[in-house]
Amino acid sequence: MQSKNKITPSLTSLVAVSNYKNSEVVRYYGNMNINVAAKSNSRSVGRLSQKDEDKVRLCICNLFIGTSMYFDNVLTQEKADVIATEILAKYEYRQLRLEDLVAICIEIKESDSYKLTPARILRHISDYVKRKEKIVISNAINNSQNHKSDLGESDIDKRLHNSIRHLDRTNQEVVKGRVNIKKFYK
Structure with missing residues (x-):
């Protein structure tokens, strides 16, 4: 009989050793979406890259190459490295977490497009950052209102x-x- 208390391995360790196979990532983080990723407490890509930038770059490349396997053409290592460089170079992208990147990959995989290019991925990341910002602001306002109503001063x-x-x-x-x-x- 299996235990109900399964230990979920860290996303960094799963993606770093995935070797372009997202089966373990999908198994543990397949239900990731923008709301779940927004509530995540893990470190951002920028913070992780301060410790080990090569590992973060490898994780980003593995995620997007694994996602591209769902499409007609598989991204090459060079194209995936372009995406990783862009994510690590732009300030608004450095604040993303690996959970956000998994949510982006899931959204890309479930989209109607059939051809995957680095430009399309970066455009999707840009849209995701804008949507996430709105969601985070909305959650902060809701938390503030809930806190005020808990104090008994909702009027x-x-x-x-x-x-x-x-x-x-x-x-x-x-x-x-x-x-x-x-x-x-x-």
Whole structure:
């Protein structure tokens, strides 16, 4: 009988040894999407490349070459290296995690296109970054609203009334300070 508590290996270790076969990655991370990747706590590609850039480059190349096997033409190592270089060179792409790249690969695989080129992959990455930014902002706003409602102050008028700017005593202090300033300059 198998244990229900399966240990999921790290994505870096799976992709680095995958040798262009994504079967293990698909087995453990096949349900990855933009929402799951946005909630991931792993390190970004930029942070990982500070320690071992060659390993990160290998991981990116393996992911995209493995994804290209679903299409008519398989990416060569040079084309995959162009994609990895572009990801590691641009600031907005360096913030992506390997989970994001897996989600991108899954989206590319499930898309309607039949020909895969580095330009198409980079365009998809650019669109993904924009969508992820919107999702992260939306999640932050939702978390803020949930936190405010947990504090019992979900009514905006009530929160504004209780803020320091709208207390009567504060307004009286401001008026008193203005009167003192006018007297000082007369």
